Amino acid sequence: MRRLAYGTAALLLFSSSTPAAIITALSSSGAGGTTTLAIENAGQRAAFTATFTANAPIDIHFTVDGPGNYSLAPPGGSVSVPNIFNAAGARMTALDFDLVGAPAGSQLNLLQSSNLPPDFFSHLAFKPLFTGGTFSGPPGISPGGDTGLRVDFQIAGSPTVAEPIDFIVRLTPTFAPPVPEPATLVSLGIAALTAGAWRLRRRLM
Secondary structure: OOOOOEEEEEOOOOOOOOOOOOEEEEEEEOOOEEEEEEEEHHHOEEEEEEEEOOOOOEEEEEEEOOOEEEEEEOOOOOOOOOOEEEOOOOOEEEEEEEEEOOOOOOEEEEEEEEOOOOOEOOEEEEOHHHOEEEEEEEEEEOOOOEEOEEEEEEEOOOOOOOOOEEEEEEEEEEEOOOOOOHHHHHHHHHHHHHHHHHHHHHHHO
């Protein structure tokens, strides 16, 4: 039986008195891959999976009916359920989550990741002003691998913010440079030897 383990980074100075509001619409875009989306937990959680097929962002578009506390999480809410899949052919070494177009004062307050081997991110960190977060560190997600990630966030409101509120959570992957295959290394070695021999011959002529 596999033991569940989690990594969590939380902003503790977070108001729980923000009035409850709900997600009214979800969609996605971007060249990074494909998603599945659903609204759960009485409208306060966006359940998602993201399959990355390219080194490019995926945008999750939210419409909410007011300021409040929301989550972007695996189906059911637990990071023991994989929701990030790597189909890009290279190891994913980091994944950034950023609030884009949200009202001033909006911020992430929780980053949570599965620590189940063989694929997981060992380091979680908030960005300045808590407008984003980064999952990184070894081992990362191998090609064909997966992991579970969750972010919770607060969307701020003010008399000048029109409702409903539209914003994006942008997921931006970082992939390790591809490692040359042995046949490619042999070809490069032969090319280097040929070039060296040609230069030596010119010096001797």
